[in-house]
Amino acid sequence: MSHAPAAAHVHGRRSITGILLTNLGTPDAPTPAALRRYLAEFLWDRRVVELPRALWWLILHGIILRTRPARSARKYATVWTTEGSPLLATGQRQRAALQDLLHARELGSVEVALGMRYGQPSIATALRELREAGCNRLLVLPLYPQYSAATTASTFDAVAAELGRWRWLPELRFITHYHDDPHWVEAVAASIRHAWQDAEPQRLLFSFHGLPERNLLAGDPYFCECHKSARLIAERLALPDERWAVAFQSRFGRAEWLKPYTSATLQQWAQSGVKSVDVICPGFAADCLETLEEIAIENRDLFLASGGETFRYLPALNAAPGHIAALATLVERHITGWSNPDTIDDESLAASRTRALALGASD
Structure with a gap:
């Protein structure tokens, strides 16, 4: 396999740290054709669906990609904005805000790029952007607070696949999770306190994206x-x-998924006399279809239809200052030892290479 040529080498260049922010991804438009492309890439990932490939190919192309794109497109249309995909628009704001804050903290030469695991801008595109900026150090930050093979590990697969094509690799660090990071925990708690300034609900539900139960086992x-x-x-x-309480949403297929289910929990609460509920989704760093449509619309309607009276979805942290500050602190901790704006001592390296060649010639 041929490797992508590196940019012309420059002696004595300064060290630049690239920060790769990643998230799951989004279709290009709320249309069946765009959803078909997006779902084909997403659902073919071996980390996402761990079924034998031949069997899954038949199910995916014979059933799912024939029926689901149109249904999903209608749902995406309910959350699409003038900026396009809410996940992508928020991701771009997160990238810009994190870039500004890292520069303000004077952590040396740092460049931030945004890549999506599925769809555009891709992880490969973002990595090449950082390479063009001269980054020789790379910190990957998947915006998934809780680790899962279906999300975090899949991100590593995509990063490794792209870097496998490069001739000159950057130094690499990878953040696998930050579910118990105190700065992130406080940012989520602060967002809830802010929402509760006027009134508190009877119950608070933490709803996380579901996974097949077999993943836990x-x-x-x-x-x-x-x-x-x-x-x-x-x-x-x-x-x-x-x-x-904790519950899990976004079930897919007939297999058993992590329980309790969000929809069943909300229905049970309403039927037992709980009148007011707030739902927050701490596994999502940015609002998207699963929060804005599945929770804020579908599950709201279910709770109210089951006897509840007040339902409120508390937004994701998105590009809120507290969230960006928590991410910046996380980045700062993980680039420790990289933060000095030093230069690569290529002059010494070149001199050593010249001496080695001279010694070889004299043998």
């Missing part, structure tokens, strides 16, 4: 990290146990 730590995140946030809020 196979050793994926996601379920445990979700529960720890919720517990730490509830402790910051001094919430008694009876006022909050």
Whole structure:
């Protein structure tokens, strides 16, 4: 396999740290054709669907990609904005805000790029952008607080696939999770306190994206990290146990998924007399279809139809200053030792190479 040529080498260049922010991704438009392309890439990932490839190909192309794109497109249309995809628009604001804050903290030469695991801008595109900026150090920050093979590990696969084509690799660090990072925990808790300035609900539901139960049995730590995140946030809020719970949303297919399910929990609460509920989704760094449509519309309607009276979705942290500050602190901790704006001593390296060649010639 041929490797992509590197840019012309410049002796004595300064060290530049690239920060790669990643998220799941989004279709290009709320149309069946765009959803078909997006879902084909997303659902073919071996990390996302762990079924034998031949069987899954038949299911994916014979059933899912024939029926689901039109249905998903209608849902995306309900959350699409004048800026386009809410996930992408928020991601771009997060990138710009993090870039500004890292520069303000004077951490040396730092460049931030945004890449999506599926769709555009791709992880490969973002990595090439950082390479063109001269980055010789790379910190990858997947915006998934809780680790899962289906999200975080899949991101590593995409990064490794692109770097595998490069001739000159950057130094690499990879953040696998930050579910219990105190700055992030406080940022989520602060967002809830702000929402509760006027009134508090009877119950608070922490809703996380679901995964097949078999992932937990196979050793994926996601379920445990979700529960720890919720517990730490509830402790910051001094919430008694009876006022909050954890549930999982976005089931797909017929297999058993992580329980309890968000929809079933909300329905049970409403039928048992709970009148007011707030739902927050701490696993999502940016609002998207799963929060803006599935929770704020579908599950709201379910709760109200089941006897509830007040339902409120508390937005993701998005590009809020507290969130960006928490991410900046996380980045700062992980680039320790990289923060000095030093130069690569290529003159010494070139001199050593010249001496080595001369010695070889004399043998």
